[in-house]
Amino acid sequence: MNVIKIIHKHKPNFCGFISIFSLLIPSCLGADTITGNGYLSGDKTIISATGLFELGFYKPGNTSNYYIAIWYKKIPGKTVIWVANRDKPVSDKRTSKLRISSDGNLVLVNNESKSPIWSTNLEYNTAKPVEAVLLDDGNLVLRTGSNSSAPLWQSFEHPTDTLMPDGKLGFNRVTNLSQVLTSWKNLEDPGTGLFTVKRDPKASQFIMLWNKSEQYWTSGLWIPDQQIFSLVPELRFLKTQLYSFSYVDNETESYITYSVNNPSIVTRGCARKTMLSCEGGKSGDKFLATPSRILPEHPQFVSVANVGECESVCLRNCSCTAYAYDDNGCFIWFVELLNMRQLSDNSGKTLHIRLAASDVETSSNKILVIGILAGLGMGLVALSALAYVAYWRQKRRLFIAGKTMEHSLTPFKYRDLQSATKNFSQKLGGGGFGSVFKGTLPDSTVIAAKKLEGINHIQGEKQFRAEVSAIGTIQHVNLVRLRGFCSEGSKKLLVYEYMPNGSLNTHLFNKGGNIEILSWRVRYQIAVGTARGLAYLHEACRDCIIHCDIKPENILLDAEFCPKVADFGLAKLVGREFSRVLTTIRGTRGYLAPEWISGDAITAKADVYSYGMMLFELVSGRRNIQLASEGRLDFFPTSAMGKLTEGEDVLTILDPRLKGDAGKDEVMRICKLACWCIQDEESHRPSMGQVVQLLEGFLDINMPLMPRSLQMFAGNIDSPMFFSEYSSSQHTTETTSYASTTSANKEPSTYVSATSQSQE
Known part of the structure; x- marks a missing residue:
């Protein structure tokens, strides 16, 4: 933190x-x-x-x-x-x-x-x-x-x-x-x-x-x-x-x-007075109602019928720190209570903070706040918080300062989005589930409105619910922010923050024109940022969220080329009590992990495989599969691994438009990492948290063996696993047995040669 x-x-x-x-x-x-x-x-x-x-x-x-x-x-x-x-x-x-x-x-x-x-x-x-x-x-x-x-x-x-x-x-x-x-x-x-x-x-x-x-x-x-x-x-x-x-x-x-001015007063922020009691899933804790609040960041939405059920859901989970219930439903927090603000008037919402029962009973004249605010301190706002803390301590109250943020999604009317997008006239892109249009709200906020068109009404409704449930209440600097939605019968739209530099594939694969060539520094930044976003989805959310469709088209770039993982229509939520989930095949051919093809239950390592395939394209600036000069199809990961294994200069596989302007160590690091990410055995692939550590230089990395699948399919590019044309309508077609190849590469392997490195 x-x-x-x-x-x-x-x-x-x-x-x-x-x-x-x-x-x-x-x-x-x-x-x-x-x-x-x-x-x-x-x-x-x-x-x-x-x-x-x-x-x-x-x-x-x-x-x-x-x-x-x-x-x-x-x-x-x-x-x-x-x-x-x-x-x-x-x-x-x-x-x-x-x-x-x-x-x-x-x-x-x-x-x-x-x-x-x-x-x-x-x-x-x-x-x-x-x-x-x-x-x-x-x-x-x-x-x-x-x-x-x-x-x-x-x-x-x-x-x-x-x-x-x-x-x-x-x-x-x-x-x-x-x-x-x-x-x-x-x-x-x-x-x-x-x-x-x-x-x-x-x-x-x-x-x-x-x-x-x-x-x-x-x-x-x-x-x-x-x-x-x-x-x-x-x-x-x-x-x-x-x-x-x-x-x-x-x-x-x-x-x-x-x-x-008064040297007798010292502040050290907030601390929990009594630790919570939660043994065997039973808790003697209670909740203290704190009205007139701007709610903290990162709430999780829970579908319940009333406020009593909302409180019960939070109380049953030992990690739940607070809940709030209003007309928008039940929101609970499983993380630090970051960036709260108590309003001076009667506006805002009531936050029920979890405390030990003894603390609630002795808090009639003061507000006790959970002391887990050591996350993102807000510079100047923290300064004002200190002054306000001392001021209100004289009145037996505590003030917590933070940045005002909107924590609930905005419901839009269809006619308002129709007006904002000028009747959906400026198309930014599209996919199997709909098209995206640029728009401007009355307050001059630029948005990207995704108009769901879809295969059929049931499929579109399912995709709509999946995307809202996946990212509706989570926020991360490397995840595209969902600002709101529209649901009027068959008219379903999702409203996102606008990304002025479009998607990654545009900069990698579109040659000529006014497309900016991404420098190696920016590419490495994109690799790290995307990994951080995926690590957050896999490891930091209440449920593990498997994106299921990682590819350059779904990595958006803001004005500073900071990457944002987007398009959660195929995402799968996996409860923390489950290690893997069995689901229908989803994603894009060319980025599919072997377990998808074999019909096995998947884990977050399926995203790691897709991420690895995307890393190869980030390095080469080309699609992994393309027609070679002699008329045959060339599969880049196979040829890249071959060159690296044979000791060729790593810069020979770099995007030629960069003219060798890249650090060899970083290019080698990212290529080795890509090779580990696409291993047949998911247990051999690193987690996304480890990927972040590897990219940031905290772990060293060795060259893995060539995955058996790359050897087998190098001459069989028509296989559904590697066919690279994107078509959402074909996600559930052509499943192929892959058990024989996934079990073939069982050699013990490791991608870490040093557990830590000095920052010196």
Whole structure:
């Protein structure tokens, strides 16, 4: 999970600790200072004057990596506020040292490295001795002496994922130095994650970006008269005796900062007071009704008759954390309660939060919130949340801030979509179940409306229900977002977010014209993003969702070429209590896994096979099956595996339009991965979660054996398994026995040669 934290301080009355601790510190290493030949190594630390903050080597969770970090000394569990070498951990804290270098920089070195692992990277000339001191506000400062008026370097100007009081978030127009917050990769890896909060360089607002490209959230523009950002009205609550908030925007700087006026108050977010009791499927828990809420993200829809049944469904499942019931039906949550907002008026909906019975009984005057909000912290909104928390604690209430999002699908009228699409005049594409048209809603939102035409009414209705149930209530950055639907008799439409760069197949297979050639960097990004979307479907949803039709036509690209898995009309939902499901053959020939053809029950590994076939096309920029120059049909995966096995240059199989402009290691990695994904035995294929790790370099990969099916069918391209023409009306035709070939390739194999790699 990605975390962006914003924390405030307090200064307790704390005496006597420094004198005791100083006995453990060598000369040239003061209680809060590194000077001269002093250094930090092993378990040595420095502590701020009042004992509030500590700096030293930090090892997160069960990992073997060490980082130089600052954390709250008196809060259990080392609540980290800053990390120096977040992307370059060290493996041995005893042979690593944080010290002052000969040129006056603060550096992290170890015995093996010839150059610093991390450095303050300052260039200056000074004859004065330099010292590094940890201040009482958590700021690590590099200066020329205790009386120095201006520090040479300070951690507050280089925040990682935490904005401290009196720190700045913004940029300096003179020095071109920016302060941004970037999430951790996960709870055990403080490396730079995917979410970043920064000042928008084009407008007076703050934005959150995903992957440094896609805008995920915005504060809205600054309103000087009201002293708030338009989409964060909660900032008005910072005008209290507890907090001071300011936004500075002048010729030299543009930033936000805040301070704590009452040092006796400390916030650390929310925590569950009493753990839930759920043994043997029986629970003594109860629900606390919290009205006037913007509901959290990622709800799951459940078909029930009344609110009592909705509560019972949640209570019977030990993983259910909350439920809500209204005219739209029953929604329950099996994940963290992310991005809730309590409204000041009586609007919004009532969320029933699961708590231990004892906590519900003692909560008549206050709201207890489940402490699992460590997911996507919303930069500035988290800042306003802290202020609002302290403000409402005086009134025995808790406020949770977050991004306003629409959590239920919008029901559209047919005539409204007819108007939005100009009577369905601009066709974007089509398939076996209908055509897709571009449209614009009255609020200028551009949409893609899928008009179901279908084989027959029953088939179309089934496809409609499948798609709505599959993605109607899930959201992921790599899954196309379903915004709404229309169901008026035989008129069935699905309304999606619009993808301006169309589908992947257009860029891979359409030669010439104005089609942009995808660079290798973009192709690799598409491979990773698609894998993340599928991993979410397979492993993170309440039910495992098998897409069943992965191919370039069903991978859509947004304005930044971020991939979105689309077209869930053939998707199959598999309950977590089942390992596989028997279903009629579905998908597109040329991407079908062997188990489809043999009629065996399938698992999510069927999607892995299709994904592998798509990877070959992503590399080559051509269909896997095409007519060769001598008149025969050429099956690319077979020829590619043959060349790789024989040791040919991997760039010879790359799309010639790239002219070899790609990293050999990445091309080899993605080709080996594709070969593993299309193995005959599904147990030999990696899961999509492992695919993501392989692509991100956390696992290494070997070259597998040639699947027996590729050898057998290389000269028999007319087989229904490899026939590549798309026709949804033929999904259930021509099943062929495949048992003899799927059982033939039983050699023990492994695709992982190393369980982890250093991010260094």
